[in-house]
Amino acid sequence: MVTDKLLKGRRDVVLDQKERAAIEAAVSEIRSIPARTVLIEAGTPVRQCALLIDGAMCRYIDDREGLRQLVAFHVPGDFVDLHSYALKTLEHDVATVTEAKVAIIPHDRIRALSADSPDLTRKLWFSTLLDAAMHRAWLFRLGRLDAMGRLAHFLCETNARLKAVGLSDGRRFQLDLTQNDLAEICGVTSIHVNRILRQLREEGICTYRSSLVELLQPELLAARGQFDDAYLYLDESPARSD
Template identity: 40%
Template sequence: MAAAALIRKLEQYDRISDAERQVLEQAVVRQRAVAKGEDLVREGDRPSESLLLITGFAARHNILRNGKRQITALHVPGDFVDLHSFLIKTMDHGVMAITPCTLGVVPHETLRAITETQPHLTRLLALHIAVDAAIHRQWLVSIGRQSAREHAAQLLCELFLRLQAVGLTEGSGFKLPLTQAELGDTLGLSTVHVNRILQGLRKEGLITWQGETVVIEDWPRLQETAEFDPTFLCLKSEPR
């Protein structure tokens, strides 16, 4: 089921009927596999379809003239990496595969039909875009006003809950296949600074991180360190 993670994510917002599940599954017309490091969407593209992340991790990013990269969003299974391209048309950023990824292709014509015939699903997909924007606001606050330690803790709390919502956590652990360089591009820090921050979180007993597996050892203290409030993720189900 190509849309299984998306359906599970949307069910965090509100109940989805069997008919709506079928609409979402049928919206994915084909699947596409991409390699780590491959562009899913490039800045300046005018997509005629939106891409649903089925497996893997992807990153939204902008690259400056000097070659430096800022990652502005991390995408996990169940996320549309460019649902907003249905409305905005010309992409002002790129999206790349952080790991090997499987994508579901949803034509914009299909999305247009959903907006015309499925008002409840339309509201849920609009909320998907709104949560993306809320995450951006939180990242802006974190990068502008939190310490590097607080910002890193905020990111780990956010990713844990987003992955938990789509069934991709095991207890208090989750896979996070990002290099320290990619974390640096996400947090706006040097690789050396990222390493120092992670070592500090480990020494404080807040997390362990071995290979690609992060385990949150003390959720209350990590949440307190980050001043983390999950309200912006809209994980409480309410009628839409």
């Protein structure tokens, strides 16, 4: 099902069978997109939304020298651009990180869903508010944590999000990101990322080999990143820092 991961594992927000069927019926196409492909360019009109079914995607902003800062990372079950329904154009780019599969829902069908079901509208609104909560956490991460803390926080967050949709066992998950991707997420250099990953491995806290992340001491990693999962509104809470 297209919607099997949408809002899965979130507290007090459950899509019922009728709501899932309505979203499924609103899908105009299923699209497979190669890795490293821009889906939406900043400033261009947007007339549809994309629900990520498989793979990983991101939002990013380029500086004047063409250097990229990732401002959001998307996992299966995320609407990558639901906010475009209200905004119509975006100030950032949306792109695939890995090969991805998305369900395309035109804006006029989003409008029809909202008109037909106020409760479903609230749940879709929750999805955009969850995005906003994660953006605030990213601001905290980049503004207050050192390089080690930033990477630790991101790994803890990604583990929690993937666990919610059944793609992590709580300690191990696939993450097909390069060290340069991690650098663009954390606002550091790829050389610095390499040093941090080596330090985490040598201290027996976390390993990242061949796209497999293993949290050997998740509580300690959470402490390093000052990670508290409250902003993710999960049914069950993974590791938190004290």
